[in-house]
Amino acid sequence: MSLADTISKTLVPIHKEGYPFIVIAATLTIILGWFWDPLFWIGLFITLWVCYFFRDPPRVTPVKDGLVVSPADGTVCLIGPAVPPKELDMGEEPLMRVCVFMNVFNCHVNRSPIAGKVTRIAYKAGKFLNAELDKASEDNERNGLIIENENHRIGVVQIAGLVARRIVCFVKEGETISAGDRFGLIRFGSRLDVYMPAGTKPQVAIGQTMVAGESIIADLSNQENVEVVTRVS
Structure with a gap:
């Protein structure tokens, strides 16, 4: 199994609606971290939470009329x-x-x-x-x-x-x-x-x-x- 396959099966997919918010959070994290290290870790936590919020895991829907x-x-x-x-x-x-x-x-x-x-x-x-x-x-x-x-x-x-x-x-x-x-x-x-x-x-x-x-x-x-x-x- 390739590294890409391993990552895709380990990480939960993120919905495309979340990409702009993730980019904004990551960019602010880098900028703030440049001025003060603790702000980088706070920003990193927020960025990871945004990724988590916009997760889009696959679901198995029961099939039956009604x-x-x-x-x-x-x-x-x-x-x-x-x-x-x-x-x-x-x-x-x-x-x-x-x-x-x-x-x-x-x-x-x-x-x-x-x-x-x-x-x-x-x-x-x-x-x-x-x-x-x-x-x-x-x-x-x-x-x-x-x-x-x-x-x-x-x-x-x-x-x-x-x-x-x-x-x-x-x-x-x-x-x-x-x-x-x-x-x-x-x-x-x-x-x-x-x-x-x-x-x-x-x-x-x-x-x-x-x-x-x-x-x-x-x-x-x-x-x-x-x-x-x-x-x-």
């Missing part, structure tokens, strides 16, 4: 019925919502909860409250997507937090994505909300640790009274 997987690494902070954001146009009736909070040490690459077509993307400017708070769903900056397939229609919302100042979305309306595909990223602490059909029974608990693209939130194919979509818009 599974809803976590869109984010983090901890389940809220579960229960909630009215989706108005800009998603999912109606005014409460849907089952599961919220995953990401702290600054979680991987922040977001992954699609289900396979389907992205039929709507809606961004809304807002505040930067603590993303763990329930009212963050209404007040904070956010970007929402609707993903549909032949059987189900769900919403997933990227919500900025106290530290987050930039929501990035990689996909466009009309694109078809698979479950576990990368669709976005939020910089430095945030939350992901998943809105599922009324009657959905989540298979997670508050405080549970989630792995994006791997942890199962719900199984829509194995539940009664779950609203079904008959076509993709």
